[in-house]
Amino acid sequence: MDILQHLSAVLSLEVMWFIALGTLGGLVIGALPGLTATMGVALLIPLTFGMAPVAGLNMLIGIYIGGIYGGCISAILLRTPGTPSSAATVLDGYPLAQKGEAGKALGMATIASFVGGLFAAIVLATLAPQLASIALKFGAPEYFALALFGLTIIASLSGDLLKGAIAGLLGVLISTVGADPISGVSRYTFGLPGFAAGLSFTPALIGLFALSEVFVQLEKIVGDKIVTLKVSGRWPNRAEMRESVPALLRGSLIGTVIGIVPGVGSGTASWIAYNEARRASKTPEKFGTGHVPGVAATESANNAVCAAALIPLLALGIPGDVVTAVLMGGLMIQGLAPGPMLFESRPDIIVGIFGGTFLATVFMFIFGMLGIGLFSRILLIPKRLLTMSIVTFCFIGAFSINLNPVDLYTMVAFGVLGYVMQKFGFSQAALCIAMILGPMAEANLRRGLLQTRDNVLEFVSGPITITFLVLTVLSLLWPLLRDLKARRRMAEQPN
Amino acid sequence: MLRPVSAILGACALLAAGAAAAQDFPARPVQVVVPYAAGGGTDLSARIMADVFQKHLKGPPMVIRNQPGGGGAIGTSAALHARPDGYTLGMGAQGPLALLPHYGGTDYKLDDVQFIALMGRNLQLVVACAKAPFSDFKAFMAYAKANPKGIQVGNSGAGGANHIAMEAFGRVAEVSFENVPFGGASEAMTACVGGHVHAMVATPAEALPHAKSGAIKPLFIMEEKRIDTFPDTPTAIEGGVKFTWSSWKGVIGPKGMPADVVAKLQEALKATFTDEEFVRRMQDLGEFVDYRDGAAYEELARNDSQTAEAIIRDLGMYQMNK
Structure with missing residues (x-):
């Protein structure tokens, strides 16, 4: 009875209006590169001062959920992840759009975001207090082992193992720029105060994926022939839907678990989900070429993180991201x-937030579905104009985050780097993953060894740590085992 | 015949132009650089300030600009190197002003700062984390004495305010700790609630929900007197260690602003920081308002800078980033 009463507060027209408004606003903010869900929430907090708590908070949650979803739109259409959490969506979303299947990619991304968000919201509403304790189990060794496991994705994603390893190591190296996490000493900053906090991640990402693609496109349109892409297929067909179900479930589950662990974030979740979907697939070679389940995995994972990150926040007062x-x-x-x-x-607040999370997820789905046709039309803009607007957005986006001119140099430098990598077949994804997980691995390895006084055995003694380390080894051996199995099967076959 | 009149008028006009700087101030929005990301404690406080400020200085609204990075050095530098006309101010916090210059790598010194008004302080509470082998100040000190470097104390970043606070406390109390740096206060608090460190330095607002739930236990506060939020928690002084420390934030500007503009800003900020609405909204946020005028603010900053310098030299971190 109480719950119904509290729920009715959420279902009032006024509150629903704010949630819808927040979700729509978030969607726009998320779709624009450089404007992230974080900024949207932070900038609108002052607006909520005067509102009733349930209305104000749910509007912010709407922005959050809409923002994380919105990031996929520009990732799929323009190869520009609107938020860092959509970087992995570029891998299959963008090739799909280039094939004229923008509607299919956006449709699956919207369905996936809805499924992932809904899954995590159900977990939030039913199991929040029970699951929140996972958040407390992660000390330095556990985080380190998780980061190490995440880094093994590089091995399976990058095709050419040697080039992948080089890209990954370069990413780890780049991530060491800035203040040392344990001693505070500045590293590789060349005395520039702008680098003291490290290279800004979002500008780097914008350069790496979006600006580099602009360079590639420039080569193609030098002949001044106007290529117009076809835009068709609002929905993924039944076969593709069926094929995507395992990826959706896996992505939702991975996103929910990672969302509960504080400080890991939706970027990591979507990369791991993508990798697991690929690993489990019968046709892993299709991933990266515009494969619908690839989009399903990443987008279900990053939206599951949203609601899941609310679990430790509400139950323990620990913010997950x-x-x-x-x-x-x-x-x-x-x-x-x-x-x-x-x-x-x-x-009343707790039930209100649970209700608001569901509503925001539903609104996100509705707006997304209604918008697909409109969003896809972006691709009908003549390429020369579109390319120019993307360049403009790259600069605005990179600058607007910290208002730091150094971020613009970072963005351009990564644009050139991304172009060179693309030309010579180095995986940009590997570089991106290493830049996300490198700092997490380094800081926690050193923090953990500081705490155990350099006792490595004590460092690797926890059950969670051991589990992730074993997974790491298996993940590295997996391609070898698969090859071995395939070879044996070949040998067994009669001539 | 007309000439003397026009000369007088002209002189009046000139005088008026001189005075116009303060009289018309602000003719356009006053921008306040917050050297941290949007959404943090300093940012939200500045936004509340901008809101209430309008009541006390009529004119275009005050605008908040976030320029994070370098532990606050980038935004602070931007504010201190702005044109000294009163239209670009900054939030002046302890870390960037009193600590960072000692590590080297900043392009400003304390002498470059025009202190306008202190807004408030972040009180420093030391708490025992989950699973810690002590739960009150006495036991904490006894354990620290028996186990040099045996207590792992989480802080929000190497060389940051609460790292220095704990080191300074250790020197006065003649005990030593193993300081474990985290990437921010909330990361450190997560580790504390999870029992991955023994103790940590936090603000009362950060500690309150976890202290209420029983996950952590407050040990002592680095203040002169006990505080309202934690009336049962003793000060270090009560426990026999003469030590106080808090971090702080206020409004600063570049040196060389017109004196009358500074005076006008000081007056309006005093009215803002003592405004009931401001104090109430800051309290809701868990902030501790402590208005002080420019001179007192500068004294506080210089004192802390001096204390911090000695510690930072001791730690071998002096000018390490030069």
Whole structure:
């Protein structure tokens, strides 16, 4: 009875209006490169000061959910991840759009975001207090082992193993620029204060994927022939849907678990989900060429992270990522300290947030589905104009994050780097993954060894650590085992 | 005949132009650079300030600009190197002003700062984390004395405010700790609640929900007197260690601003920081408002800078980034 009463507060027209508005706003913010869900939430917090808590908070959650979804639109259409969490969607989304199947890619991304978001929202509403404790089990060794496991994705994603390893190591090397995580000493900054906090990740990502693609496109349109892409196929067909179901479920589950672990984030979740979908697929070679399940995996994972990241926030007062940290600020402003006490003292807020999460996910689905036709039309813009607008957006996006001119140099440098990598067959994905996970691996390895006084055996003694280390080894051996199996099968076959 | 009149008028006009700087101020929006990302404590406080400021200085609204990076050095530098006309100010926090210049690599010094008004302080509470072998100040000190470097204390970043605070405390109390740096306060708190470190330095607002749920236990506060949020938590002084420390933030600008503009800003900021609405909204956010005028703000900054320099030299971190 109580729950129904609290729910009715969410279902009031006013609150629903704010959720819809937030989700739509988030979608736009997410789709624009450089404007991330974090910024959207942070900039709109002051607007929620005067609102009722349930309305204000749910509007912010709407922005969050809409923002993470919106990132896929520009990733698929323009190869420009609107938010870092959509970087992995570029891999299959963009080739699909280039084949004239933008509708199919966007359709699957929308369905996947909906399924992932819904899955995690159900987990949030039913199991939040029970699952939140996972968040507390991760100490330095556990984070290190998880990051190491994540890094093995490079081996299976990059085709040419040697080139992949080079790209990955380059990414790890680049990620060491900036303040040393343990001693605070500046590394490789060349005395430039702008690099003191390290190379900014989003500008680097924009350069790596979007600007480099502009260079590639420039080569193609030098002849001044106007290529217009076909835009068709609103829905993935039944076979593709069926093929994507395992990827969807895997992505939702991976996104939910990773979302609960604080500080790992939707970028990592979508890369791992992509890799697992590929590994489990009967046709792994199709991934990266415009394969619908590839989009299903990444987008279900990154939207599952949204609702899942609310689990440790609400149940323990621990924000799982940057956006939830900002949301926590929003809660505190309302005089609400998140944590186990909130469940007892203000069940109306908790139920309100659960309800709002569901509603925002539904609104995201509706807006996404209605918008697909409109979004895809972007590709009908003559390529010369479109390319020019992308360049403009690359610069605006890279600058708007920190208003730091150094970020523009970073973006352009990564654009050139990305172009060269593409030309010589180095995996940009490997570089991107290494830049996300390198710092996590380094900081936690060193922090953990500091805490165990360099006792390596103690460092690797926890059950979670051991599990991830074993997974790491298996993940590295997997391609070898598969080859071996295939060879044996070949040998067994009679001539 | 007309000449003397026009000369007088002209002189008046000139005088008026001189005075116009302060009289018309602000003719366009005053921009405040927040050297941290949007959504953090300093950013939200600045936004509340901008909101209330409008009540006390009529004119175009105050605008907040986030320029994060380099532990606050980038935005602080931008504010201190802006044109000194009062239209670009900055949030001046302890880390970038009193600590970072000692590590080297900043392009400003404390002498470049025009202190306008102190907004508030972030009080420093030391808490015992989950699974720690102590739960009050006495036991904490006894354990620290028995196990030099045996207590692992989480902090929000190497060389940051609460790292220095703990080192400074250790020197006064004659004990030593193993300081474990994390990437930000919330990461450190997560490790603390999970029992991956023994203790940590936090603000009362950060600690409150976890102290209420029983996940962590407050040990002592680095203040002169006990605070309202944690009335049962003793100060270090009560426990026999004469030590206080807090971090702080206020409004600063570049040196060389017109004196009357500074005066006008000081007056408006004083009215803002003592405004009931401002204080109430800051309290809701868990912030501790402590208005002080420019001179007192500067004294606080110089004192802390001096204390920090000695510690940073001791740690071998002095000018390490030069």
